[in-house]
Amino acid sequence: MTTKKTTATTRKKASTTKKPVRKTTTKPKVEAKPKVISQSIPDLPVNPFAYEVFDAASKQRSKGNKVKVLQKYSDPSIKALCIWNFDESVISLLPPGEVPYGTNKEDGNTTGTLSDKINDAVGKMNEMGSTSLGSQDQGRTTIRKEYTKFYNFIKGGNSELSGLRRETMFINILEGLHPLEAEILCLVKDKDLESKYNIPKEVVSQAFPDISWGGRS
Numbered sequence: 001m002t003t004k005k006t007t008a009t010t011r012k013k014a015s016t017t018k019k020p021v022r023k024t025t026t027k028p029k030v031e032a033k034p035k036v037i038s039q040s041i042p043d044l045p046v047n048p049f050a051y052e053v054f055d056a057a058s059k060q061r062s063k064g065n066k067v068k069v070l071q072k073y074s075d076p077s078i079k080a081l082c083i084w085n086f087d088e089s090v091i092s093l094l095p096p097g098e099v100p101y102g103t104n105k106e107d108g109n110t111t112g113t114l115s116d117k118i119n120d121a122v123g124k125m126n127e128m129g130s131t132s133l134g135s136q137d138q139g140r141t142t143i144r145k146e147y148t149k150f151y152n153f154i155k156g157g158n159s160e161l162s163g164l165r166r167e168t169m170f171i172n173i174l175e176g177l178h179p180l181e182a183e184i185l186c187l188v189k190d191k192d193l194e195s196k197y198n199i200p201k202e203v204v205s206q207a208f209p210d211i212s213w214g215g216r217s
Contacts (some may be wrong), residue, residue, distance in 0.1 A: 041068050051180035053078055063206070068201060070207035071169040077147035079208055081184065084150060085193040086201040089216040091155040092189045093163075094170055099113040099186055121179035141176040143184065149173065153189065153216040 042056045057069040070078065084090050098113040151157035153170055161169070170189075174182040187193045194200065205211070 041072055044073060047142075047144060048073055049178060049181055049183055050081060051178070052080060053186065054193070054197045054199060057199050058201070063200075066203045067207045070199075070204065074208070075144060077144045079211060080147045080150055081143065081188050081193070082204045082208065083211060083216075084154065085188045086204055087213050089214045089217055091217050092153060092191075093155055093166060094153050094189050094192050095167070098099050099171060099174065117179065117182075120179050123143075140178055141173075143177065143181050146173050146177070159162065 044056060045053050051072045053069065053075075056073075057066045060066045060069060084092075100113055149169070152161055152166060158166075170185075174185060177185070183196075186192070187196060205213075
């Protein structure tokens, strides 16, 4: 009887003994890192227009990709534009502001501004959904071909040119360019390229470390 009672008591104690509670550790939530959307460097046509290069670089979200675009499509004409625009020692000898693009031979009065012409041309391109003007593109020159004449328009370049002759030469070049190329020249002469293209001097300096700034006039 004693043995049975003891056994029953032992069982009762065993049944009332609390089982150890396992502690569950909650792992801290790791916030998902935002996905980085990488931009690929665009493929431009062979010998692209200056406006195509600047537009492609401007649209890149990171400075690193802007640098890569400029380096991929590096050309002496692109560097010349950047130097004219960003180097404070390069002084334009052309009047600031809008450029007249035509004259009336009878009275010598200007008949409009290049800005008007550009706006009209860009409007047509928007209607077509293309930066090409179709048949109007035929026979046009490019900044790539004309950049060697830039020295005529800056201080210390060609001092033998009269002001009128210099302005006439500049207008003649503008009229032969694609409107968006002509626009770039007008921006650069006033050191105002960044008003349209998001390309700061820092990016240009990284893309073209061989450019020496200053001491040009």
